Amino acid sequence: MEKYKIAVIGVGGISSTHIDGYLSDPRCELYAFCDINENTLKEKGAKYGITRLFTDYNEMFKACPELDAVSVCTWNNAHVPAGLAAVNAGCHVFCEKPMAMSAKEAEELKAAAEKNNKVLGLGFVRRFGDDAALAREMAENGMLGDIYYAKAEYLRRNGNPGGWFADSRRSGGGPMIDLGVHVIDLVRYIAGCPKPVSVYGATFKKLGDRNELKDKKAYFLGDIAGERESSVCDVEDLATAMIRFDNGLVLSVETSYSLNLENDSGRLEIFGDKGGVTIGPELVYHGEVCNRLADIRFKSPAQFDGSEYSAEIHNFISAIDGKEPLKATAEDGVELMKILDAIYESARTHKEVLV
Numbered sequence: 001m002e003k004y005k006i007a008v009i010g011v012g013g014i015s016s017t018h019i020d021g022y023l024s025d026p027r028c029e030l031y032a033f034c035d036i037n038e039n040t041l042k043e044k045g046a047k048y049g050i051t052r053l054f055t056d057y058n059e060m061f062k063a064c065p066e067l068d069a070v071s072v073c074t075w076n077n078a079h080v081p082a083g084l085a086a087v088n089a090g091c092h093v094f095c096e097k098p099m100a101m102s103a104k105e106a107e108e109l110k111a112a113a114e115k116n117n118k119v120l121g122l123g124f125v126r127r128f129g130d131d132a133a134l135a136r137e138m139a140e141n142g143m144l145g146d147i148y149y150a151k152a153e154y155l156r157r158n159g160n161p162g163g164w165f166a167d168s169r170r171s172g173g174g175p176m177i178d179l180g181v182h183v184i185d186l187v188r189y190i191a192g193c194p195k196p197v198s199v200y201g202a203t204f205k206k207l208g209d210r211n212e213l214k215d216k217k218a219y220f221l222g223d224i225a226g227e228r229e230s231s232v233c234d235v236e237d238l239a240t241a242m243i244r245f246d247n248g249l250v251l252s253v254e255t256s257y258s259l260n261l262e263n264d265s266g267r268l269e270i271f272g273d274k275g276g277v278t279i280g281p282e283l284v285y286h287g288e289v290c291n292r293l294a295d296i297r298f299k300s301p302a303q304f305d306g307s308e309y310s311a312e313i314h315n316f317i318s319a320i321d322g323k324e325p326l327k328a329t330a331e332d333g334v335e336l337m338k339i340l341d342a343i344y345e346s347a348r349t350h351k352e353v354l355v
């Protein structure tokens with residue numbers, strides 16, 4: 001069987017998880033790398049024995065018309081331009097989150113993928129967790145009943161990653177577009193992917209990147225990307241929003257890079273009229289048993305453990321093969337961008353925004 005020839009565009013921190021996914025999939029051959037940072041490119045090429053190395057993805061597509069699929073793991077501002085170049089060159093695309101800098105851009109990429117008849121998968125990796133599967137199964141089999149309210153938080157006390165993450169021209173925003181996107185998507189996924197109707201959001205720039213603090217930060221994923229020294233920090237350090245969906249669900253979400261709280265936290269609570277579920281990080285079901293209130297913990301806890309990154313790549317390849325539906329689609333990416341656009345617009349205007 002001929003293998004799919006795969007390229008990775010943007011070979012910094014997160015790309016390693018995509019590369020591991022392709023390397024562990026016998027249907028794939030890692031074929032080429034592209035990064036605008038030559039040092040990063042050379043180091044990653046040497047590490048994985050890849051010799052087709054490019055600093056410009058257009059050059060790569062010209063030189064390698066035989067490519068079948070790409071992962072886009074660049075800064076957020078290059079997701080759509082790189083994705084468009086890829087689908088127009090006849091490649092399937094797996095795009096990291098967030099899909100784009102805006103819903104308009106995301107829709108453009110979705111339309112181009114459809115026009116070229118290419119698979120466009122989204123890196124909403126939390127959908128691949130055992131916890132997500134279990135919570136969604138509970139929702140589907142009626143254990144939660146009508147889901148009407150949810151709370152999601154992804155809070156860091158001192159976790160601004162710096163570099164491009166803190167530069168809105170390259171990131172599109174701060175913790176809401178970087179972290180909030182994961183938990184909003186997870187709630188949507190568990191609740192059956194309702195569409196957003198309206199949003200009230202607020203953002204704050206009070207604490208900045210806290211670079212002056214002596215406490216070491218633990219969020220430097222891109223150890224070889226060398227792009228974390230930028231002095232720009234113009235993104236929010238706290239964002240919060242109330243999102244109303246078309247099935248009646250209201251989600252309250254809060255997320256931060258810098259906040260005066262004691263402990264960082266990542267937590268979801270989903271409330272239905274038959275039961276509730278908390279993921280934080282252990283999954284607990286809250287319901288009624290024998291006419292009493294009960295909290296049910298599982299013997300083998302369902303938790304996110306990192307294996308999900310390979311699972312999302314395998315799902316992408318299976319979708320190209322026509323063997324599995326994508327778990328996170330371009331449409332999901334677009335809906336998320338609509339929510340993010342509305343949150344930032346509401347924060348700017350201090351008004352509720354209809355989506």
Ligand SMILES: NC(=O)c1ccc[n+]([C@@H]2O[C@H](COP(=O)([O-])OP(=O)(O)OC[C@H]3O[C@@H](n4cnc5c(N)ncnc54)[C@H](O)[C@@H]3O)[C@@H](O)[C@H]2O)c1
Nearest residue numbers: 010012013014035036037073074075076078096097222225
């Ligand atoms: N799913 C997750 O859990 C997760 C975790 C971290 C990051 N991410 C996402 O992955 C993406 C990359 O994040 P990262 O932490 O790896 O950042 P990073 O800075 O470590 O790596 C990004 C790389 O992209 C390169 N790049 C930028 N623009 C480019 C272009 N036009 N062409 C080619 N290369 C380009 C940079 O030089 C850099 O090496 C972001 O969109 C981020 O939101 C997802």
